[in-house]
Amino acid sequence: MSKILGLDLGTKTLGIAITNSEQTLAVAYENYNFPVHYYKLARARIHEICKLEDIELIILGYPLNVDGSRGERAISTERFKKDLEDEGAVPVILVNETYTTIEAYEELRALGYKPSQISKKIDEVAAKYILETYLAQRRDKK
DSSP states (O other): OOEEEEEEEOSSEEEEEEEOTTSOOEEEEEEEEOSTTOHHHHHHHHHHHHHHHTEEEEEEEEOOOTTSOOOHHHHHHHHHHHHHHHTTOOOEEEEEOTTHHHHHHHHHHHTTOOHHHHHHHHHHHHHHHHHHHHHHHHHHHO
């Protein structure tokens, strides 16, 4: 079975998580850094991972405001999704990412990471939470 990729898109970092081949477990994969707003490099990295890891679906964190409205970051994420799909990526599903960075921070802090270490891993752990959210929603629908 193919894998699913989870993404937490920032303005200069891309947190990446991946499932196992059974699509039951999500793990942090990579924190990819790119020049500010240079999303073309981030998309290129995603395409590379999709080929390398046999990805069939991408789950992209959707940064809605707490009240559920769309702000500038959500609109930018929608554009990123469209660009990925236009470039021939596998299907991309948006999943609300509200509070995932807070959850990731708390997990890393509980594991004993120092603030300087947390900043280097937080996006990939947030991507893991985004991917876990999708997996839980999919299980609940069955």
